[in-house]
Amino acid sequence: MDNRKSNMQLPENIKAELKDFFPDITNLESHCQPFSGGYSGRAPFKINYNGKMYVVRELNLDVEKITQPVSESILKLPLKNQHAFNEMKEKFKYVNIREYYCNLKASEANFGPKLHNKNPMVLITDLAEGVTMKPTDFDIWSATTTSNLYEKNEKLKTLSVINCLIKLHQAPIDNNDPKLTTLSVHEWITLFYSLAQIQHQHNDNLNHYLFELDKRIDVITNILQQQAKKLAIPTAFTHGDITGGNILLEIKDDEPKLSLIDWTDGGLGDPYYDLAKLVNYMYSSITKSAADDNFAIMILNAYEIGKNQKPPSPALIQYFLAMRDIVYLRQGLWALSRAAEVSKDIPLNFESTKTLTVNEMRTNLFEKKIDLNSPEGFSLMAKCYIEKFKNSENITKYINAYNNRIEASPHKRALVQLYS
Numbered sequence: 001m002d003n004r005k006s007n008m009q010l011p012e013n014i015k016a017e018l019k020d021f022f023p024d025i026t027n028l029e030s031h032c033q034p035f036s037g038g039y040s041g042r043a044p045f046k047i048n049y050n051g052k053m054y055v056v057r058e059l060n061l062d063v064e065k066i067t068q069p070v071s072e073s074i075l076k077l078p079l080k081n082q083h084a085f086n087e088m089k090e091k092f093k094y095v096n097i098r099e100y101y102c103n104l105k106a107s108e109a110n111f112g113p114k115l116h117n118k119n120p121m122v123l124i125t126d127l128a129e130g131v132t133m134k135p136t137d138f139d140i141w142s143a144t145t146t147s148n149l150y151e152k153n154e155k156l157k158t159l160s161v162i163n164c165l166i167k168l169h170q171a172p173i174d175n176n177d178p179k180l181t182t183l184s185v186h187e188w189i190t191l192f193y194s195l196a197q198i199q200h201q202h203n204d205n206l207n208h209y210l211f212e213l214d215k216r217i218d219v220i221t222n223i224l225q226q227q228a229k230k231l232a233i234p235t236a237f238t239h240g241d242i243t244g245g246n247i248l249l250e251i252k253d254d255e256p257k258l259s260l261i262d263w264t265d266g267g268l269g270d271p272y273y274d275l276a277k278l279v280n281y282m283y284s285s286i287t288k289s290a291a292d293d294n295f296a297i298m299i300l301n302a303y304e305i306g307k308n309q310k311p312p313s314p315a316l317i318q319y320f321l322a323m324r325d326i327v328y329l330r331q332g333l334w335a336l337s338r339a340a341e342v343s344k345d346i347p348l349n350f351e352s353t354k355t356l357t358v359n360e361m362r363t364n365l366f367e368k369k370i371d372l373n374s375p376e377g378f379s380l381m382a383k384c385y386i387e388k389f390k391n392s393e394n395i396t397k398y399i400n401a402y403n404n405r406i407e408a409s410p411h412k413r414a415l416v417q418l419y420s
Contacts, residue, residue: 010029061095067085137244164260165303216399224323235270275303276320276327328386332381336379342378353376355387
């Protein structure tokens, strides 16, 4: 254990909370250590108290700062995007309180570290045991597998994460609970697309690229919203950012124990977005012999059988495969926005940015060949993910089927309005 003294300067509201929870500590700063590795980057630190480690973090995400570029230039957006952005911003205001209550619910249901305090602007949790999961933890078809035990362990880890998601999505919730209300997938995309439009408004090439993307985004997100109603997709308690870095794995008596951390994007949402995000992360470890869609369908099949005791319908498979590309789109638009933040007003040369496959880009990331603190790194990530969405056969099939239905319908005008 690192017992070095720290000269940390703690915010006053953090100090007040810690004094209530650790009343016999006279010099709080001397017990605190900066903390990194798996938790949100918003200034967390750990504290050693009576031989036990805790993680403390202030929930201080500045919503106004994030949305300011759009707020100042909102009249430059199409009218439909102006309305969507204003509605979305109202929900986004409560992101800090929602994160606290997501942690509370996760703690109560044993999905995450135990939460100890009652102030919704501060988190004091146990330090979760275990290590963050890597894509190779899901490599159940590894070409180098020579040991049945290895293969068994990877399958066990994969099924454990799927079962954890099933329990999470089946947790009792109040669908109208304002403390857990978050942005829908459509609203998240609207936020990042609007930010990208405004932040890169003086970059003609990139603006043209975004303009061409707009119609495809609009059509597919509306189609998926309608399809979710037809499939009766339930609203569930979701994590929103299921990747290996937010899953802590601890093996006890040959059994994996999981904790989910970083609930910034958590709340009421579409459970298949969670599963799609997980599959996209898993897939970066799969060998070339495993077909992309076949792997995704296999994971969806395990999830549905575990959850509903029956395999997914063809319509649900189509919905899920399209949702995977929506996940890529959201990640790409987020990266495009981040590229603007770190570029210091230098326009991105997006046209000359290389287009890598997802696996190539992920490999570069894990091998640290891409500097994600640079405009070039974010630009590379953005183009990789957005091109994956643009060239998605699953998205194209959905849009073509929609166009064919409209053309064949006697109510063509009404259908066009419904999906526009």
